[in-house]
Structures are given as C-alpha cells and as structure tokens.
Amino acid sequence: MRLKTAFLSADDGLLMRGAFFGLLAAAGVFLFVDLREMSLASAELPGHDPMTTDAPVLPPALTDGVPQSSPVEPESSPEVLRQPMRFELLPGGTLKAEGSIDLGAADRFAEEIAARGEYVKSVSLNSPGGSVNDALAMSTLIREKALNTRVATKALCASSCPLVFAGGVAREAEEDAILGVHQVFNAGQEQPSPEQAMSGAQSTTARIARHLDEMGIGNGLWINALETPPDRLYYLTPEEMVEFKLTTAPVATAEQAD
Template sequence: MRIDEAFKALVRIDDGVLMRGAFFAMLAAAGVFLLIDMREIAAMNDGLPRFDPMLEDRPVLPPAVTEAAPNGPPVQPGSSDEVLRQPMKFDLRPGGVLLAEGTIDLGAGSRFAEEIEARGEYVRTVTFNSPGGSVDDALAMSKLIREKKLDTKVAAKALCASSCPIVFAGGVARVAEKDALIGVHQVFSGGEERPTPAQAMSFAQSTTARVARHLDTMGVGPGLWINALETPPDRLYYLTEKELVDFHLTTEPVATAKTDG
C-alpha cells in the first residue's frame, strides 16, 4: 500500500515542476563545463578574459558563433567603439526615455539607482546601447527596472550584448527594433587575479543559478540562457527576430524604427 500511495503522489506532481527541476539540474551541470572554459581562458590570458569591452586592444563585438570561420555581427552597430567602451552613462531624453549607453562597469548599478532616484518620475522606458559587463550590476539594474515597472528597448543598430540582455529582461514591456543587435555568451570572472579551480567553480555555479532564476522570474524562456552557456566568452550568439519572440525576451514582434517625416 505504501508503494502504491507513493506512486499516486508522484503522478500528482505538476509536470511543470518536474520540467523546472530538470532545467535547473541541467544548469548546475553546465556550471562544471563553464569552469573548464574559465580555466582555459585563464591559462591563455594570464587570468584575463579573452573578451573585455573595456580593453582598447580587443574588439567590442566578438565574432558570431558559426559552424565555419567566425563571422561578424549581422549588422554593424551605429555607435563607435569609443562610445561603447566608455563606462555606462545615462541620458534622459524626450518622451520619458532614459538612454543607458556604454559598458556596464562595476558601479553602474549604483549610478543607475541614483539616476532613477533623482529623475525616475520622468522615466518610462530604458533603452540600451551596451556591450555588457558586470553581471552583478546588470542583475541589480534589471531588478530595479522591474520594481519600478519600466519598459525596455533596444533601437535599430543599437547593441545589447553579454550581460546587457539580463538588464533588458527586467522591462515589463520589452521591444527590439529591426536590426537591433542582441547577443549572449557565457559569463566569466572579470578580475585580474587568476581564479583558483574552487573559486572558478563557485563563481560558475552561483552566477549560473542567479541569472537563470532571474530570467525565469522575468518570464524569459530557458532557451536563451542555454544558448549563452553553450557560447564561449570570445564569441556571441546573436539572437534572431524569431528567437527574441520564442524565448520571450521581447514581449511583442520586432518593431520597425520610426522615422521623422
């Protein structure tokens, strides 16, 4: 009788719970592979990641992931490398639009919170042009955007890569214009000290779990983060218009940029 009762109890478990459990188990396993990637990167670069948008001698945009030789992004960004490399700045524009432009450097989350505290009553939409950066700051910005019930946007030929899509996911309504560049890849430790294996493992697992949990809370499908985990940090997985919708990173079909006249 006890076996029968246990079986009946298992049958009653919601399929969604089982799928969610399996997904997070898979992410935990992916952390092990991320550790291997991080150790290889540290060995080749003396502790520095191969992709860092703040380093002037390295490309702001890594090549796309392809089966053959790496290709460039699907379109060229409208901003110069100099603009994208600068620490993130905020510019309040007409219509309640706050432009967040530049690299998500350490402290960008605090500056964003100060900006919202000072002028948040005028802000309705946060629009991004950023190659990414600090994951912790990206998570903090994303959570504040959702707390304040703001919308997010990536304009045509604007960039939102690496950790930037984490911030973008915080929007209640999320819009990407046609030819917006949105890409993801593995997270990595940005410190100058070479991490020990234990530190790298801890970073990989905790960061993977935090980002996956946040994206799930924001209503983003797990396929987005799976593609990120599969993509080395010196490459980018550029999302197609269909994937933006299928992964629920955008809340409506890709929009066409409006022109004056």
C-alpha cells in the same frame, strides 16, 4: 542528442526541470574549463586577470564553421561602447543607457532614476555588457519601477546587457537591433583557485537563471548563452526573441513600415 535539443523537446514538467538544473550544474564545469584555458593562454601576461575577458565589443557569431559577423553593424563606434556606462535623458521620458556596464553602473543608474522621479518611463540600451552583478541590479530596479526597455535600430545589447533588457515590463527590439548572449561570469579582484572558479561559475549561472525566470523569460535564452563561449556571441533573431519571451512587442519589419 545535444542537451538543448533534449530539454526543449521534453513534454514532462518534471523531466524538464531536472534536465534544466542538470544543465546548470554542467555549465559550471564548462565555464571552469573555459576559465582554465584563458588562464593558461594569458599566463605570461603580467597582471592579467583571467576572470576578465578582453573580447571584442562585437565578437563573431557562434557557428559550426567560420565565425560570422553580426547581422548588421552597430551605429556606435567600439570606442563609444567601451566607455563606462553613461545616462542621458531623452524626450518622452526615455533614459538612454550607453556604454559598458562597469562596476558601479547600477549605483549611478539608481541615482539617475531617483533624481528623475516619475518622469522616466523607459530605458533605451546600447551596451556590449559587462558586470553581471550591476546588470542584475539594474534589471531588478527597472522591474520594481515598472519601466519599459528598448533596443533601438543598430543599437547593441550583448553579453550581460540582455539581463538589463529583461527587466522591462514591456520590452521592444526595433528592426536591426543587435542582441546577443554568451557565457558570462563575474570578474574577481584576484585570480581564483580552481574550486573558487567552479563555485563562482555555478553560483552566477544559478542567479542568472533564477532572475530570468522571475522576469518571465523563457529557458531557451539562457541555454543558448550557456552553449556559447565568452569570445563568441549567439545573435538572436527577431523570431527567437519572441519565442524566448525576451520581447513583448512585435519587432518592426520593412514590410510593416510600408
């Protein structure tokens, strides 16, 4: 029986907590193995940083067979999504955050929020992810300012982006919004030793799990992320978003629109 199935089916609170933290410890080992494989595969590339995954903007889904594509094609091009995150104030107090979560994105986001004062009410995300530290900082600020978060139709929120999304007081994914998770870890400036890599993976895993718990997100979201390699995405269904408490508003459907 897989760890996820055992964890989700447990009824005893103590057993659930023990299983979850056992999974966190095991996750560090799995991430270390992934890191070693990436390092060996890229050993002949000068200057390559094995902690940085040059994965596609929209990786294939994790399946038992041939990887599948995303549920729908994102509206924005890969070139737009790869650009460093930029911010645009839209009508109605919505701040659009689009592009990769590069190092320093959280500082620029904080400056935008400070400059806009009380006008900003919600943050609309369209991002393939990026820096975990910046994503966590943005998410924390969003919750501190009691802002809402949204992923629009055919917008993308993947990798570390759902961490930002989780910060919203109210969280809405519109119909055909693309949300996906996978293993994430911080990129280092230098190639880490095996011990540093494992320690960093476990530390990052624990920080993310603690943050999601503080934001009120169900454990199932992060468990699916831990089971998905960095070059794949676990695409979330609208039902799973509700189940994991990632969304707080019903996802619109074509039938409801009619």
